[in-house]
Amino acid sequence: MSVLTTSPAWQALLTHQQQFDRETLRGVKERKELQWQGAGLKLDASRHWVNADTVKLLLNLASQQDIVGWRKKMFDGTAINSTEDRAVLHTALRAEESAAIHVDGRNVMPDIIGVKKRLADFADKVRDGVWQGATRQQIKSVVNIGIGGSDLGPKMVTEALKPFHDTDMEFHFVSNVDSTHIVETLKKCDPETTLFIIASKTFTTIETLTNAKTARKWLVEKLGEKAVAKHFVAVSTATEKVTEFGIDANNMFGFWDWVGGRYSVWSAIGLPLMLAIGPDGFAQFLAGARAMDDHFQITPLADNLPVIMALLGVWYRNFWNLPVQAVLPYDHYLESFSRYLQQLDMESNGKRVDRQGHVVDYETGAIIFGEPGTNGQHAFYQLIHQGTTVIPCDFIITHKTHNPRSDHHKILVANASAQPDALWQGRSLEQAGNNPYKEFPGLRPSSIIHVPELNPSSLGALIALYEHKVFVQSVIWNINAFDQFGVELGKEMATAMMK
Ligand code: F6P
16 A cells, blocks of 8 residues: 555545435535635635545645645645656746746746747737748748647647737648648638748657648748748757757747646747737736636645645545546637646646655546536536536536627526526436436536636636646655656557658
C-alpha cells in the first residue's frame, strides 16, 4: 500500500465515504457555504455529495499533501517537473512585468518581456498592413499549423474571443496530418495574402512539419522561394531547427522549456489571438489569468476555487470510483473548451507512476469530455440523467451574450440552470406516475461556474482556474503533471512503420 492510501487523511476519507448517506442531501438546495468567488468567477458547488465533514476531511488531505508548499515551488521556479528536471512557469508568462522570477539563478522576466514586445510589434504591423506579403498585399488569412498544445490553446481562445476580433483577417488552424485538413484549409486562402504560423515547441513534431512543408510547397509554387520570408513565421523553443526548415530566425518568436505545450497559450503560442484582438486585448487575457494566479496563491485553501474543484474531483475519482468528468459550457464561443481541457487534464494527470517512480495503487486523472450546451443535452445527457454511470459535471454559464437576439439567451440560461437542478432533484417514481422509465434518480452531482461575461480577462481566469485545479490534483496524487511520456511509444512505432 502506498504512503498516500495509508495516510491518516486518506483513511479518514475512506471511513467517511463508507458512512456517507447521500439521501440526507435529498431536497437540499442552494448551500451558501458551498459557494465561492475568485478572480471574477463564482463557483456554486451546492449540488455535491458533500457535507461540512467532507469538506473538512478533504481540506485535511490538501494540507497533508502540502498544497501550499508545492504551490510555492511552482510559482518560485523550482524544477517540479522532476522527470525532465524543469521548472514549470507558465505563470511567469502572465506575471506583472516588475516581478523577478528565477530559473537556475537567472531572472526570466526580461526574456519574457522582450519576446512579448517583439510579438506586439509584429502583431501591430500585420494588423496595420505594414507587414505585407511578397506581392505587397495585406495579410487576410492567418493559418496556424501546430498540434496538441500548439493548436488546441490558440484555436480555442481565438474562437472564444471572436466578439473581440477587431480585424478582417480570417483565422485557420491546421493540426491533423491527414492531408484533408491542410488541403481544405488552403482552398480558403490566397497565397498572396496568407501568413503561416508554424507553431511547435520542439519543431520535431511530424504532423506539424509535414503540414508546414505542404504549405510551403503551395506558397513557393505560386510565389517563389523568396516569398517564404514574408509568409512564414515560427513559434518555437528550437531556433536551429526553425532555421534548418528555412524560416529566418528574425521571423521566429521563442519560448522556453519551462513552458509545457499544454500550458503555452500565454506565450508566443498565443500569437493568433494577439493578431485577432491586438496586444492590448492579449494583455487583458494575461491579466485575467494573473487574477486567478493571485487568488490561487493568497486565498486560504478552504475558499480557494481551484483547490475546491480539485478536491471534489479527488473525492469522486478516488472515494466513489467515478472515472468521468463532464465539462459543459453554455456559451457557443466556448465550443472547443472541453477539447482543450482534455489535453490539459488528461495529458497532465493521466499517470500511473508517482514522483518516486512507484506504480500507484489509486486512481489518478479523470476522463474529461464535453460539448457546449444545449447541443449536449440532445446527445449524451440521457446517460448523465438516467444512465448507470454517475458523471459529475461542470456547467459553465456566461450571463451576458454578445449576440442578443429575441429569446435565445433566456432559453440558453434557463436550460443551463435547469440541468443542474434536474440532475440533483430528479423525479421520484411516484412523481413519474409509477412509470420506471420516467423516474430520475436525482442526486447527480454538478458544479456551476458563473462567468458574468466572456471576455479576454474572464477567459484568462477560467483557463487558469482549470490549470491550477489540475495541478492541485497532481499534488494530491503525488504525480508529475508536467511530462507526457505516454505519447511517445505510439510515435516511435509509427516512425518505425514508415521506414
Ligand atoms: O502529443 C504530445 C505533445 O508533445 C504535446 O504535449 C504537445 O502539446 C504536442 O505534442 C505538440 O508538440 P510541439 O509543440 O513540440 O509540436
